[in-house]
Amino acid sequence: MSEEKFCCGFAGCCAAPKIPVVSTSLTAQDILGAWKVRFGIGRMDYTVEPGLYSIGQPDNASPVLVSANYKLTFDTLRKNLCALDCWLLILDTKGVNVWCAAGKGTFGTEELLYRIEKSELAEIVTHRRLILPQLGASGVNSNEILRRCGFSVIFGPVRADDIQKFIACGYTADQEMRIVKFTMRDRLVLTPLELVTAAKISLMVFGVLFLINLFAARPFGMRDFLAYTAAVLIGTVITPVLLPFIPGKAFAFKGWLVGILGTALIIWAYGWFSTPFLLLGLGYMLALPVHSAFLAMNFTGSSTYTSPSGVLKEMKIALPLIILSLLSGLVLILIKTLGG
Amino acid sequence: MKHKYLSNVSTLEYNTERCRSCGRCTEVCPHGVFAIEEKKAIVIAKDSCMECGACALNCPAGAIEVKAGVGCAYAIILSWFSGKEPTCGCADEDNDVCCG
Numbered sequence: 001m002s003e004e005k006f007c008c009g010f011a012g013c014c015a016a017p018k019i020p021v022v023s024t025s026l027t028a029q030d031i032l033g034a035w036k037v038r039f040g041i042g043r044m045d046y047t048v049e050p051g052l053y054s055i056g057q058p059d060n061a062s063p064v065l066v067s068a069n070y071k072l073t074f075d076t077l078r079k080n081l082c083a084l085d086c087w088l089l090i091l092d093t094k095g096v097n098v099w100c101a102a103g104k105g106t107f108g109t110e111e112l113l114y115r116i117e118k119s120e121l122a123e124i125v126t127h128r129r130l131i132l133p134q135l136g137a138s139g140v141n142s143n144e145i146l147r148r149c150g151f152s153v154i155f156g157p158v159r160a161d162d163i164q165k166f167i168a169c170g171y172t173a174d175q176e177m178r179i180v181k182f183t184m185r186d187r188l189v190l191t192p193l194e195l196v197t198a199a200k201i202s203l204m205v206f207g208v209l210f211l212i213n214l215f216a217a218r219p220f221g222m223r224d225f226l227a228y229t230a231a232v233l234i235g236t237v238i239t240p241v242l243l244p245f246i247p248g249k250a251f252a253f254k255g256w257l258v259g260i261l262g263t264a265l266i267i268w269a270y271g272w273f274s275t276p277f278l279l280l281g282l283g284y285m286l287a288l289p290v291h292s293a294f295l296a297m298n299f300t301g302s303s304t305y306t307s308p309s310g311v312l313k314e315m316k317i318a319l320p321l322i323i324l325s326l327l328s329g330l331v332l333i334l335i336k337t338l339g340g
Numbered sequence: 341m342k343h344k345y346l347s348n349v350s351t352l353e354y355n356t357e358r359c360r361s362c363g364r365c366t367e368v369c370p371h372g373v374f375a376i377e378e379k380k381a382i383v384i385a386k387d388s389c390m391e392c393g394a395c396a397l398n399c400p401a402g403a404i405e406v407k408a409g410v411g412c413a414y415a416i417i418l419s420w421f422s423g424k425e426p427t428c429g430c431a432d433e434d435n436d437v438c439c440g
Contacts, residue, residue: 137368137394301412
């Protein structure tokens with residue numbers, strides 16, 4: 001690990017002389033790496049080595065913080081630990097953030113027990129306390145950790161930037177620290193990935209349209225492309241960013257609502273609500289808003305507050321309507337395209 | 341601005357009789373679903389529950405039950421094809437979508 005950029009030496013400690021010391025400031029490379037994974041580049045391989053690290057000059061009484069081995073998580077945590085002396089126990093979550101890994105079980109009871117044993121933590125610190133991120137609680141059974149290895153789990157705040165305050169307040173979190181937020185900034189940083197994923201699928205759509213164009217009486221052109229692109233942007237960027245301000249609760253409905261407004265505006269601007277383009281205009285009105293709705297519905301996976309029961313209920317209502325509307329829209333568009 | 345999702349859908353079930361007043365549920369819940377009142381936990385915001393399962397897993401008295409899972413449409417669609425329980429697909433080799 002010594003060649004890692006975030007590592008700046010080794011901690012000398014009686015029982016474990018070679019524990020990497022981690023820097024609390026991020027380099028330009030760390031920041032660039034964060035931008036890349038936000039756009040889905042190398043995201044599945046953005047990891048740090050699991051195991052024990054140190055911050056500052058910890059001793060056997062210093063607190064132990066537990067986290068995941070997704071480098072974006074690791075960087076967010078360490079940059080919030082400046083001027084602190086503590087230990088970091090990094091679990092092998094296969095490069096996934098704490099909350100998602102807890103849901104999958106990789107940030108879990110068994111992995112934590114294994115890392116405690118492997119790092120010989122009980123020899124390094126004399127106290128028996130672990131501070132876990134609160135969002136790890138859906139994967140870690142704190143009662144079982146205490147029972148099986150004698151360490152008691154303290155669930156810290158949701159956000160890393162509250163940790164200093166949490167420790168200063170004697171390991172207590174106020175209600176504010178315990179609640180997951182989903183601010184416009186939080187939502188905005190997630191949208192590039194939504195867009196990149198949708199763009200990949202769009203390439204297939206463009207391929208099909210290109211083939212249809214070989215037989216078309218009215219080939220697809222730039223105007224069609226722009227209307228389609230607008231629908232994708234509405235589903236992947238505009239709806240997620242404006243989420244709480246859009247009426248309704250179901251994500252699909254929110255996406256459809258913005259989608260129908262956006263599409264109507266574009267079709268009207270094109271003059272496609274009047275003959276001879278009416279068929280095309282109506283076809284797009286049926287097909288594009290539900291495309292936005294579907295993309296917006298997929299944002300439930302990135303959101304911090306949707307329950308599986310709720311998402312399932314939403315999908316059972318929305319999916320049949322989306323498919324029906326999409327198919328009837330496509331039929332109208334094809335009639336115009338092939339018939340002229 | 342507070343986010344609101346569908347009402348009356350959560351599978352959260354809580355048995356007050358069993359509560360030992362440790363307060364763990366109020367600690368782990370990311371949406372303030374529980375509060376402590378007169379030394380017992382009470383459910384104050386069931387519609388905010390996202391069924392993450394943290395409370396049920398960490399309740400030492402087994403007083404809480406919830407069908408935990410991921411609230412992700414994409415994961416649910418995948419599970420219909422694979423026939424398995426929906427999981428967050430982030431770390432699967434052939435799947436590079438969802439949570440960051």
